[in-house]
Amino acid sequence: MEEEEVRERVETRVTLGHFMANMLRAAGTDKADVQENFARHLCDTARLLDGFLRNDNHIRRIDYEPSGFWPEQKGRRFGFVDGGVANVALPGAAPLAIRVGAYLVRPGIDGQEREDFSVQMHFVDDLYDPNQNVYDDQFEDITKLRDAARIIAEAGACRNLLETTEVDALLVQGPLINPVSPYGTPGFPAYTASASARLAGRRIRNEKERHFIPLYRDILEKCRLSGPVVAGVVERDGGGRRFIKNLLDRMISSGKLDNARRVKVDRFLKGYGLSDTQLLDLILREGEYVVPIPVNRQGDADEQNKWPNEWKEIIGLFPAALTSFIKPSERVQPLRVETFEGTPTADLLSLVLHTSRLLPRYGFPVGLDVVDRYAKVPDWMGRQIATGHKVNLLRKAFATDNDKVRDFSIRMLSATGRDWLYRPKI
Numbered sequence: 001m002e003e004e005e006v007r008e009r010v011e012t013r014v015t016l017g018h019f020m021a022n023m024l025r026a027a028g029t030d031k032a033d034v035q036e037n038f039a040r041h042l043c044d045t046a047r048l049l050d051g052f053l054r055n056d057n058h059i060r061r062i063d064y065e066p067s068g069f070w071p072e073q074k075g076r077r078f079g080f081v082d083g084g085v086a087n088v089a090l091p092g093a094a095p096l097a098i099r100v101g102a103y104l105v106r107p108g109i110d111g112q113e114r115e116d117f118s119v120q121m122h123f124v125d126d127l128y129d130p131n132q133n134v135y136d137d138q139f140e141d142i143t144k145l146r147d148a149a150r151i152i153a154e155a156g157a158c159r160n161l162l163e164t165t166e167v168d169a170l171l172v173q174g175p176l177i178n179p180v181s182p183y184g185t186p187g188f189p190a191y192t193a194s195a196s197a198r199l200a201g202r203r204i205r206n207e208k209e210r211h212f213i214p215l216y217r218d219i220l221e222k223c224r225l226s227g228p229v230v231a232g233v234v235e236r237d238g239g240g241r242r243f244i245k246n247l248l249d250r251m252i253s254s255g256k257l258d259n260a261r262r263v264k265v266d267r268f269l270k271g272y273g274l275s276d277t278q279l280l281d282l283i284l285r286e287g288e289y290v291v292p293i294p295v296n297r298q299g300d301a302d303e304q305n306k307w308p309n310e311w312k313e314i315i316g317l318f319p320a321a322l323t324s325f326i327k328p329s330e331r332v333q334p335l336r337v338e339t340f341e342g343t344p345t346a347d348l349l350s351l352v353l354h355t356s357r358l359l360p361r362y363g364f365p366v367g368l369d370v371v372d373r374y375a376k377v378p379d380w381m382g383r384q385i386a387t388g389h390k391v392n393l394l395r396k397a398f399a400t401d402n403d404k405v406r407d408f409s410i411r412m413l414s415a416t417g418r419d420w421l422y423r424p425k426i
Helices: 003-015 020-027 034-055 066-072 142-164 193-200 212-224 242-253 259-272 276-281 309-315 346-356 366-375 379-398 403-414
Strands: 059-061 078-085 097-105 115-124 169-173 229-234 288-290 293-295 321-326 335-340
Touching (some): 003 034, 020 259, 034 242, 034 276, 066 346, 078 142, 078 366, 097 366, 115 142, 115 193, 115 366, 142 193, 142 212, 169 346, 169 366, 242 259, 242 276, 242 321, 276 321, 321 346, 335 346, 346 366
Parallel strands (some): 169 229
Antiparallel strands (some): 059 288, 078 097, 229 335, 321 335
16 A cells, blocks of 8 residues: 555544544643644554555455355355343343344345244343342352353354354354453352253253353354354454554564564554554555454463463463454445454455445445344343342342341332432431
8 A cells, every 4th residue: 555545544534533532542641742643653553564464465355246246155054143131220130131143044045945033042040040030149240240141142152053054154243252361250150050051052060161261162162163164243343452463473573573663563552542443444445354364362471471370271272263354345444353263264254245235334244233133132121121130139038037138129129329218317
């Protein structure tokens, strides 16, 4: 890419406010001419990466040719998977109202055999403890419980679909392989035997093996060995820089970058919170992608020191994610595509590109949008779940002889923070 083109891309995106959050992040500590310095450093970094990628043939292009692509796919079966979590705004509620949907489609086929919808996994109150409607164990980080439940439910749904249905490729909304060390903190509960059996497709008697980390790895391994292409497609920019970090490591190894320049680039990227997606959006043109490279989603050597001691050995066995970024059109930022190492990626990336261009001005695989709408738990259902939680909590509270427990349950379920029940007593 010409130097002038990189500069114009940077100036256009800065003017449109694409990097406003990054500049505001550093405005309090940087010099008065923050925007000018930012744009200049951003141009230098983008040109550095662009030169390395293009000179070493790490950027390829897929031509968008729907008239030729779709007839070749006639009769093939593609699957799309996504999960939905109910928004239960209730103190103490278990994060266990989850369903994972699958959308299967055969391009070029008419009639009932063209499309199929199914719920591959659904859990309500039975992942951690089937006998409770309110989660009351000692582990207090409900957000981690909810995230882990969603991640493992989607992985289990993929495993189940691959074992029961013939598909040529399976796309998942979100990362294919997630970092697991946050869910290895002491006290994180194991899943029940029944839930683990549904997720892994086999009975697991050992409680330690029913913990999120070994169970998730077991499911991923089954997906890896299943045969069809399995990939995750990430639309939202999470702010990570693992991919760029791997590229910089490769530049150091090949002698294309010296350590002093590497330190300067790292400091700039970290100081402004720049991400893989933001930088590659300055480099990739429409239809271009970066040749996939393996990325260890569990972290590099420095991050490995922070792995939970109990799970270090198992975390080290997790597969790397073969990762690429592809830009479907000029209107959207690049999509991150992850698959297992050893997977052929040419047809996969072509599928992502052509399904992302089916709707005008959309820029994301339309099958994943379809299944997202299908799997999403509507608000009315979340309210019904919350009502069920409240009824069961009150039933349990009044079954006890403890007046304080009953009083607390009533106050928690019927009052807000500014309600008269919580006003100071005079």
